[in-house]
Amino acid sequence: MKSPMKKYRLLVYLIFFYSLMTGQERKLNNKIALSSIPGYKTLKCDFHMHTVFSDGHVWPTFRVREAQHDGLDVIAITDHIDYEGYPDEIKNDRERAFEIAQEEAQKYDVLLIKGAEISPRVPPFHNNALFLEDLNNLPYGYMKDTHHKFIMKDDIKKRDLMAPFLEVKKQGGFVIYNHPTHMPNYDWDKAGSKDLFTPFHEELLDMGILGGVEVVNSTRYNSMAHRIAEKYNLTMFANSDAHHDIASGYKDSHRPMTLVFAKSKSADAVEEAIRDGRTMLYYNNLLIGRIREAEPFFKNAVSLNSKKVIYKGSPMLEVQITNKTDATFDLKFSSGYVIQNLPLQMDHLKSQGKLSILIGPIWDYPDKIDLSMNVDNILISPENTLTTNFVISI
Numbered sequence: 544m545k546s547p548m549k550k551y552r553l554l555v556y557l558i559f560f561y562s563l564m565t566g567q568e569r570k571l572n573n574k575i576a577l578s579s580i581p582g583y584k585t586l587k588c589d590f591h592m593h594t595v596f597s598d599g600h601v602w603p604t605f606r607v608r609e610a611q612h613d614g615l616d617v618i619a620i621t622d623h624i625d626y627e628g629y630p631d632e633i634k635n636d637r638e639r640a641f642e643i644a645q646e647e648a649q650k651y652d653v654l655l656i657k658g659a660e661i662s663p664r665v666p667p668f669h670n671n672a673l674f675l676e677d678l679n680n681l682p683y684g685y686m687k688d689t690h691h692k693f694i695m696k697d698d699i700k701k702r703d704l705m706a707p708f709l710e711v712k713k714q715g716g717f718v719i720y721n722h723p724t725h726m727p728n729y730d731w732d733k734a735g736s737k738d739l740f741t742p743f744h745e746e747l748l749d750m751g752i753l754g755g756v757e758v759v760n761s762t763r764y765n766s767m768a769h770r771i772a773e774k775y776n777l778t779m780f781a782n783s784d785a786h787h788d789i790a791s792g793y794k795d796s797h798r799p800m801t802l803v804f805a806k807s808k809s810a811d812a813v814e815e816a817i818r819d820g821r822t823m824l825y826y827n828n829l830l831i832g833r834i835r836e837a838e839p840f841f842k843n844a845v846s847l848n849s850k851k852v853i854y855k856g857s858p859m860l861e862v863q864i865t866n867k868t869d870a871t872f873d874l875k876f877s878s879g880y881v882i883q884n885l886p887l888q889m890d891h892l893k894s895q896g897k898l899s900i901l902i903g904p905i906w907d908y909p910d911k912i913d914l915s916m917n918v919d920n921i922l923i924s925p926e927n928t929l930t931t932n933f934v935i936s937i
């Protein structure tokens with residue numbers, strides 16, 4: 544028989560391993576700590592997901608519970624207006640998914656935005672509309688059969704394709720071009736060019752209807768979409784486009800998130816931020832944003848402390864860099880001096896971690912030193928990563 548002491552020790556081990564396991568879980572999914580930019584709150588958002596009210600496989604309340612679990616602040620359920628997955632079981636009322644989810648969202652701290660996906664397989668292809676008033680008013684006259692099928696009319700009129708977008712404009716909505724890609728079975732030839740940004744998109748842009756583009760969709764970063772965002776100055780989004788449960792799709796990472804820098808957690812503040820392009824994308828330890836947001840976001844994520852030290856007989860400056868967030872950063876340093884402890888001048892800053900660099904020798908200390916950091920996992924364009932400068936007073 545085991546002694547009580549041994550049993551006690553076993554219990555301690557079990558608690559220790561259990562806390563390790565749950566700690567890991569928490570880091571992956573729950574309340575990921577990220578930095579903000581001055582004057583704004585960082586809202587973690589996912590603006591693209593489906594339920595059984597179109598071609599998804601979960602009930603709307605489940606999307607809210609998942610969002611709560613993943614520490615999201617804001618979600619939009621965006622069922623296809625032009626596809627019904629269960630026409631015999633579920634009455635075609637496009638407001639219902641929102642109503643059901645809204646009741647659940649109010650119990651939690653999740654803000655629900657009313658939205659829908661308009662998804663013809665000809666230009667302008669799939670687009671999400673957000674901040675809508677009445678989803679049942681969106682026409683889909685380009686469809687022949689939506690009952691557990693997706694069959695478009697043979698002779699589709701341009702005005703039928705434009706009609707839902709004009710309705711979105713009437714309702715004051717905001718349109719995001721979803722996952723721009725050359726997909727099989729989609730009529731790219733009829734687009735008039737092989738360009739993913741078609742004349743139809745140009746028209747939507749000119750009419751002030753189109754304002755955003757999905758640069759990350761589910762597990763994919765799309766450099767072509769990133770270029771479209773730059774060229775047409777569109778707000779960037781990273782969304783899950785979940786059709787099944789989130790948990791099984793993101794076992795080793797967090798779901799993609801659109802970080803919205805908003806004045807407060809309200810639908811109006813989210814809309815204001817989105818219309819101003821104040822977003823960054825967080826996906827698989829990669830951050831994507833414009834320099835206007837990316838630079839202050841990174842600067843707020845880290846803190847620097849320095850002290851003079853003597854290392855192997857030479858005067859140096861030791862700089863400790865602390866990561867206050869759960870994001871990780873791949874850093875390359877330059878300072879005009881040698882960084883003695885990093886032969887390649889680069890290191891990986893773990894989430895909530897610290898690293899120290901030894902700058903020198905500095906035989907004659909100046910009043911301040913410029914330390915430049917290139918952050919290899921923050922993209923500020925399809926080709927460039929963030930470089931920013933810190934001034935260290937001595």
Ligand SMILES: [Zn+2]
Pocket residue numbers: 593598599623786
């Ligand atoms: Zn779908």
Ligand SMILES: [Zn+2]
Pocket residue numbers: 660662669721722
């Ligand atoms: Zn889609």
